[in-house]
Amino acid sequence: MRDTRESRLLLVLLIAIAFALITVDIRTGEDSPVDGARQAAAAVFGPVEEGVATAVDPVANAIGAVRDSGERHNRIATLTRENAALKAKLGSEDQTRSRIHELDEMLKRAGAGQYGIKGAEVIAIGAAQGFSWTVTIDAGSKDGIERDMTVLNGDGLVGRVATVGPDTATVVLANDPDFTVGTRLEKTGELGFATGQGDRALSVQMLNGKAKINPGDRLLTFGSRGNKPFVPGVPIGEVVKVDPSRGDLTRTVWVRPFVGFSRLDIVGVVVMPPREDPRDAVLPPKPAPPKPTPTVTVTVTPSASVPAKPADE
Structure with a gap:
C-alpha cells in the first residue's frame, strides 16, 4: 500500500x-x-x-525432569527395601536350614555311639567361674544335666559340663588350657592325653614314644566306665604334626579339633552313656583319596633323514 x-x-x-x-x-x-x-x-x-x-523454557523442562527423577528415586528406594526384605527372609531360611543340618549331624553321631543326649542351645560365650574358654547352654539340672557330663555336636567333642544351675549350665571347651581328655588313636588304639591350647592345635602326649603316627590320623576319646569324666568313642580331631621321636617314653603330636569352638550353636549333653565302647563307629568315613591324573605318553617318530649332497669335486 x-x-x-x-x-x-x-x-x-x-x-x-x-x-x-x-x-x-x-x-x-x-x-x-x-x-x-x-x-x-x-x-x-x-x-x-x-x-x-x-x-x-529450560526452567520448566528442568522442573519436570526433577519431578520424574524424584518418582524414579522413590521407586528405586521401594525396590531396594523389597530386595532387602527378601534377602533377610532368605538369610533367615538359610540359618534355619543350617541349624537343622547341625541337629541332624549331631543325632547321627549320637546314634552311631548309642549315646542318650539332651539337646541344648548355646546362649552365651565367654569367661565364667574362672574358666577362659566356656559357653553357657540353656539346659540345667531340671533337664537331668550333671557336672562332668560329656558335651558334643555333629563334628565331635565340644567339652564337659563344669557347673550346673536349674535352667542353664556352663561348659568348659576342649581347647581350654586346663582341659585334659584321654585319647585313643583310630585303628591302632594307641593311648594318650590331649590338652587344650586355646586357638592353637591340641597338644597330645602319646604314652608310647615309639608309636607310628602320621599326619591325617584321627583321635577319639578313650573314655571310662560310666558317663564321667568322658564317654568313649567321641571324635576329637586329626593329627597335623608329629614331633620327631627322640627315644623318650612319650611322644608329642598336634591335633586340629574337628569342632569349631568359635561358632558353636546346637550341642548335645550325653546324659546316658553307651552300653559298649563304640570304638571307631562314630568317626565319619574318610574321604576317598583323589584319583591320580592319567599321564599321556606322546611318541615322536623321527622323520626320514635326507642324505647330504656330496660336495663338488
Whole structure:
C-alpha cells in the first residue's frame, strides 16, 4: 500500500479504535464486551503458545525432569527395601536350614555311639567361674544335666559340663588350657592325653614314644566306665604334626579339633552313656583319596633323514 492520504487516515482510524477498546475493557473489568473475542483467540492460539513455551523454557523442562527423577528415586528406594526384605527372609531360611543340618549331624553321631543326649542351645560365650574358654547352654539340672557330663555336636567333642544351675549350665571347651581328655588313636588304639591350647592345635602326649603316627590320623576319646569324666568313642580331631621321636617314653603330636569352638550353636549333653565302647563307629568315613591324573605318553617318530649332497669335486 502506498503512502497516500487515504492510507494515513485508515491508520489513524484503526489506532483510535484500538485505544477505545482498551479503555472500555479496563473500565468494565470482568464483564468486558471483548471477553468473547479474547476467549476465541485464546482457544486458537493457546496450544501453540504452550508448545512454544515448553520448547523454549529450560526452567520448566528442568522442573519436570526433577519431578520424574524424584518418582524414579522413590521407586528405586521401594525396590531396594523389597530386595532387602527378601534377602533377610532368605538369610533367615538359610540359618534355619543350617541349624537343622547341625541337629541332624549331631543325632547321627549320637546314634552311631548309642549315646542318650539332651539337646541344648548355646546362649552365651565367654569367661565364667574362672574358666577362659566356656559357653553357657540353656539346659540345667531340671533337664537331668550333671557336672562332668560329656558335651558334643555333629563334628565331635565340644567339652564337659563344669557347673550346673536349674535352667542353664556352663561348659568348659576342649581347647581350654586346663582341659585334659584321654585319647585313643583310630585303628591302632594307641593311648594318650590331649590338652587344650586355646586357638592353637591340641597338644597330645602319646604314652608310647615309639608309636607310628602320621599326619591325617584321627583321635577319639578313650573314655571310662560310666558317663564321667568322658564317654568313649567321641571324635576329637586329626593329627597335623608329629614331633620327631627322640627315644623318650612319650611322644608329642598336634591335633586340629574337628569342632569349631568359635561358632558353636546346637550341642548335645550325653546324659546316658553307651552300653559298649563304640570304638571307631562314630568317626565319619574318610574321604576317598583323589584319583591320580592319567599321564599321556606322546611318541615322536623321527622323520626320514635326507642324505647330504656330496660336495663338488
